[in-house]
Amino acid sequence: MRNLIIINLKFRQTVRLFQKLPSVGPRQAARFIMALLDKDESELKELGQAIANLKREIKFCHECFNISENNLCHVCMDNKRDNSKLLVVEKVTDLDSIEKTGLYKGLYHVLGGAINPLDGATPETLKFLELARRTDKLTGDKDIELIIATNPSTTGETTALYIRDLLQNRKGITLTRLGRGLASGSNLEHADELTLKHALESRK
Numbered sequence: 001m002r003n004l005i006i007i008n009l010k011f012r013q014t015v016r017l018f019q020k021l022p023s024v025g026p027r028q029a030a031r032f033i034m035a036l037l038d039k040d041e042s043e044l045k046e047l048g049q050a051i052a053n054l055k056r057e058i059k060f061c062h063e064c065f066n067i068s069e070n071n072l073c074h075v076c077m078d079n080k081r082d083n084s085k086l087l088v089v090e091k092v093t094d095l096d097s098i099e100k101t102g103l104y105k106g107l108y109h110v111l112g113g114a115i116n117p118l119d120g121a122t123p124e125t126l127k128f129l130e131l132a133r134r135t136d137k138l139t140g141d142k143d144i145e146l147i148i149a150t151n152p153s154t155t156g157e158t159t160a161l162y163i164r165d166l167l168q169n170r171k172g173i174t175l176t177r178l179g180r181g182l183a184s185g186s187n188l189e190h191a192d193e194l195t196l197k198h199a200l201e202s203r204k
């Protein structure tokens with residue numbers, strides 16, 4: 001283990017578990033564990049329980065795969081949203097960032113990640129089939145704009161190309177991509193609101 005010389009088997013095993021989370025290295029993992037060791041037993045139990053029940057208790061919207069209390073999320077339930085616009089993101093946290101700008105009034109589709117075979121994320125494991133079905137349904141009675149809002153990273157661009165291949169010849173769909181301002185290699189989730197506003201306004 002790089003940078004850590006703590007010799008305790010359980011500690012090191014727990015560090016490895018924390019490192020399964022995005023962007024957590026051994027030092028960060030050790031900091032988390034030290035912080036947890038300062039908590040009461042009851043707080044730790046509550047956290048453990050919450051993690052153990054995560055898959056059972058947190059639902060995803062059947063339409064767009066946003067996190068939801070019910071079968072449909074608050075966006076899909078809201079009939080004031082513009083259903084001629086569908087914005088495709090990698091993750092729920094990206095949806096959240098765009099929703100916070102208050103500038104976008106259309107619908108969303110969450111893919112569940114970006115194509116990255118090294119990570120086991122292939123087109124089959126992401127929600128592309130559901131995306132194609134959804135666009136078929138939405139284009140039944142009107143034309144729609146499908147805004148590709150995957151991250152401006154290598155995997156995000158691969159995913160954007162895949163969406164273009166999948167949908168560009170379908171009738172009633174105009175494909176656009178989030179515009180300038182997002183630095184290449186950056187992450188939507190960490191972009192500030194102003195940058196996201198510009199990116200939304202300058203889509204093409």
Ligand SMILES: [Zn+2]
Nearest residue numbers: 061064073076
């Ligand atoms: Zn939804």
